[in-house]
Amino acid sequence: MLTAQVAVRLGTLDLDVSIDATPGEIVAVLGPNGAGKTTFLRAVAGLVPLTQGRVVLDEVVLEDAARHVHVPPERRPIGVVFQEYLLFPHLTALENVAFGLRARGVAGSDARTRAGSWLERLGVGDCAEARPGALSGGQAQRVALARALAIDPRLLLLDEPLAALDASARGAVRRDLRRHLASFAGIRILITHDPLEAVALAERLVILERGRVVQTGSPAEVTQRPRSRYVADLVGVNLLRGTAARGLVALSGGAVLQSADGVDGDVFAVIHPRAVALHRARPEGSPRNVWRGRASALDFQGDRVRVGVEGEMPIVAEVTPAAVRELDLAEGGEVWVSVKATEISVYPA
Amino acid sequence: MRAERPPVLFVVLATVGVAFFVLPLAGLVYRAPWETALSDLTSSEAITALRLSFVVSIAATALALLLGIPLAWIYARVAFPGRDIARALTTLPMILPPVVGGVALLFAFGRRGLFGQALDSMFGIRLPFTTAGAVLAATFVAMPFLVLTVEAGLRSMDRRYEDAARTLGAGRWVVFRRVTLPLVAPSIFAGAVLSWARALGEFGATITFAGNLPGTTQTLPLAVYIALETRPEVAIMLSLVLLAISLAILVGMRDRYLRAF
Numbered sequence: 001m002l003t004a005q006v007a008v009r010l011g012t013l014d015l016d017v018s019i020d021a022t023p024g025e026i027v028a029v030l031g032p033n034g035a036g037k038t039t040f041l042r043a044v045a046g047l048v049p050l051t052q053g054r055v056v057l058d059e060v061v062l063e064d065a066a067r068h069v070h071v072p073p074e075r076r077p078i079g080v081v082f083q084e085y086l087l088f089p090h091l092t093a094l095e096n097v098a099f100g101l102r103a104r105g106v107a108g109s110d111a112r113t114r115a116g117s118w119l120e121r122l123g124v125g126d127c128a129e130a131r132p133g134a135l136s137g138g139q140a141q142r143v144a145l146a147r148a149l150a151i152d153p154r155l156l157l158l159d160e161p162l163a164a165l166d167a168s169a170r171g172a173v174r175r176d177l178r179r180h181l182a183s184f185a186g187i188r189i190l191i192t193h194d195p196l197e198a199v200a201l202a203e204r205l206v207i208l209e210r211g212r213v214v215q216t217g218s219p220a221e222v223t224q225r226p227r228s229r230y231v232a233d234l235v236g237v238n239l240l241r242g243t244a245a246r247g248l249v250a251l252s253g254g255a256v257l258q259s260a261d262g263v264d265g266d267v268f269a270v271i272h273p274r275a276v277a278l279h280r281a282r283p284e285g286s287p288r289n290v291w292r293g294r295a296s297a298l299d300f301q302g303d304r305v306r307v308g309v310e311g312e313m314p315i316v317a318e319v320t321p322a323a324v325r326e327l328d329l330a331e332g333g334e335v336w337v338s339v340k341a342t343e344i345s346v347y348p349a
Numbered sequence: 350m351r352a353e354r355p356p357v358l359f360v361v362l363a364t365v366g367v368a369f370f371v372l373p374l375a376g377l378v379y380r381a382p383w384e385t386a387l388s389d390l391t392s393s394e395a396i397t398a399l400r401l402s403f404v405v406s407i408a409a410t411a412l413a414l415l416l417g418i419p420l421a422w423i424y425a426r427v428a429f430p431g432r433d434i435a436r437a438l439t440t441l442p443m444i445l446p447p448v449v450g451g452v453a454l455l456f457a458f459g460r461r462g463l464f465g466q467a468l469d470s471m472f473g474i475r476l477p478f479t480t481a482g483a484v485l486a487a488t489f490v491a492m493p494f495l496v497l498t499v500e501a502g503l504r505s506m507d508r509r510y511e512d513a514a515r516t517l518g519a520g521r522w523v524v525f526r527r528v529t530l531p532l533v534a535p536s537i538f539a540g541a542v543l544s545w546a547r548a549l550g551e552f553g554a555t556i557t558f559a560g561n562l563p564g565t566t567q568t569l570p571l572a573v574y575i576a577l578e579t580r581p582e583v584a585i586m587l588s589l590v591l592l593a594i595s596l597a598i599l600v601g602m603r604d605r606y607l608r609a610f
Contacts, residue, residue: 047512080516099527103523
C-alpha cells in the first residue's frame with residue numbers, strides 16, 4: 001500500500017498531488033509536459049525533498065515533511081526506470097544490473113549470478129557483456145527494468161519508459177513491457193504524456209495538470225467522461241461545461257444545448273466529433289441543436305476531415321472528404337451545425 | 350567546417366605568426382649536436398636532472414589529484430559564499446609570474462615564513478631547498494589546470510546518473526567512486542596530463558623557493574638554464590627532450606584541451 005501526499009514548490013513549479021495505490025496495481029500518471037510528473041516521481045523516490053506531505057509505503061514512513069523524516073533514496077525499497085534509462089555507460093549490462101545488489105552488500109560473484117538471471121528473465125541474457133551504447137532501445141529498456149527489479153523493490157516507478165524509442169519500435173516494446181510489468185507483484189506507477197501508453201499499460205489513470213490531479217479513474221471512465229480540456233483533446237472529443245436544468249445545458253459562452261441525459265447542476269457535456277453534422281443551409285428535421293458558425297480549420301486525416309467551427313459555440317466536427325467537397329467547405333466559409341440531443345453525453349462536473 | 354579561400358593579407362600575417370614559433374625551434378634543432386647527442390643526454394648531470402624532474406612532476410601531479418579532485422567537486426557542486434573568489438585565488442598561479450609564486454611560497458613556507466617557522470619548530474620540517482619544496486612549487490603552478498578541467502567535467506556530466514545510482518542503494522561515497530569518478534575520468538585524465546606537463550616545465554617558482562641544488566631541486570628546466578653557461582650542447586639536448594614531451598602532449602590532447610575550456 002502506497003500513500004503519497006506530495007507537495008513540492010520548486011521555482012515556478014507548484015506541485016500538490018496525492019496518490020494512493022494498492023499492491024498489484026498499475027497506475028499511470030498522465031499529463032502534459034511541465035505538469036510536474038517527473039518531479040512527483042523524483043519526490044516519491046526521495047530525490048527531491050517534500051515541501052509538505054508524506055510518503056508511506058507498506059506502513060513504513062519514508063518521508064514526513066512535518067516531522068522532518070526523510071529516508072534517503074538509497075534506503076527506500078523503490079526501483080526506478082528513468083527516462084532514457086540512464087544505464088551507466090561505463091559498465092556492461094550485467095554490471096549495471098549487479099550495481100544495486102553490490103551497493104546493498106551482495107558479494108561480487110553472487111551479485112553477478114543474480115544479475116545474469118534477471119537479464120535472462122527479461123530476455124536479454126545475451127546482452128550481458130554489452131555496454132549500454134551498443135544496445136538497441138528495446139534492449140536498453142529491458143536492462144533498465146532488470147536493474148530496477150533486481151533490488152527487489154516494493155514499488156516500481158517508471159518515467160516515460162517508451163519515450164526514448166522511435167515510433168517503429170514502440171509497439172513491440174510496449175507489449176513486452178506490459179508482459180514484464182504483469183510479472184512484478186508490487187505497486188507500479190508509470191509516468192507518461194502518451195495516452196495510448198497509459199491506457200495500454202495501466203489499470204488506473206491519474207491525470208495531472210499544472211501540478212494538480214484533475215481526474216482519476218479507469219481508462220474507460222476517463223476517456224468516456226473527460227473532466228479537463230487536456231483529456232478531451234487527448235481522446236479527441238468536444239468537451240463543454242455549463243449548467244444543466246431539465247434537459248437544457250446553458251454553456252458558459254451563452255449558448256444552450258438540449259440533451260437527453262437528465263442531470264442537473266454544474267455539468268460537463270461531451271460531443272464526439274463524429275456526431276456533429278454540417279450543412280450548407282439551416283437544416284430541418286429532428287436535431288434539437290442547430291447553430292451557425294464559420295469553418296476555421298480543415299485537418300485532413302486520411303479518410304476523414306476534422307473541421308473546426310467557430311462561432312457562438314465552437315466545436316470540432318468530423319466528416320468525410322466527400323462531404324467537404326459537397327458542402328464546398330473552405331476555411332472561413334459559413335456553415336450550419338447540428339447535433340442530436342441523444343449524442344450529447346452530460347455528467348456532473 | 351566550411352572551407353574558405355583565405356584573403357592574401359591573412360595568409361601573409363598567419364605565415365609570419367607560425368614562423369615566429371617555428372624559427373626558435375628550428376634554431377634549436379639546427380644547433381643540436383646530433384653526433385654527441387647520446388653522450389650529452391647520458392651525462393650524469395643530465396640523467397640526474399631527468400630523473401629528478403620525473404619524480405618531482407609525478408609527485409606534484411599526484412598531490413594535485415589528491416587535493417584538486419575534492420576541490421573541483423566542491424566548486425562544481427556546492428554553492429558557498431565566496432566561491433568565485435576562492436576559485437579565482439586557486440586559478441591565480443596560471444597567470445601569475447612563477448617567480449612571484451616562488452617568492453610567496455618562500456614567505457609562507459620558508460624557514461622564517463608565516464607557516465614555515467611553525468613547521469620547523471613543531472615538526473622539524475624544512476621545505477626550502479628540498480625535493481619536497483620543489484614538489485610544492487610544481488604543485489602550486491600545476492594544480493589549477495587539474496581543478497579547472499575536472500570542475501568543467503563535473504559540471505557537464507549528467508547528474509541523473511548519480512540519482513539512478515542512489516535509487517539502486519548506493520550511498521554518497523559509493524556513488525562518487527563508482528559513478529561520478531568513472532564518468533569524469535576523461536576530464537581527470539586530461540587535467541592530470543596538463544598538470545604533469547606544467548609541473549615538468551616549472552622553473553621560476555622552483556628556483557625561487559627550492560633553489561638550484563643538483564640532485565635535490567635542480568629539475569630539467571633549471572639544468573638547462575645552468576648548462577647554457579657551461580655546456581650549451583647539453584642545454585640544447587635537454588631542451589629538445591622537454592620540447593618533444595610538450596609537443597606530444599599538445600598533439601595528443603588537442604581535442605580534450607579545447608573541450609575542457
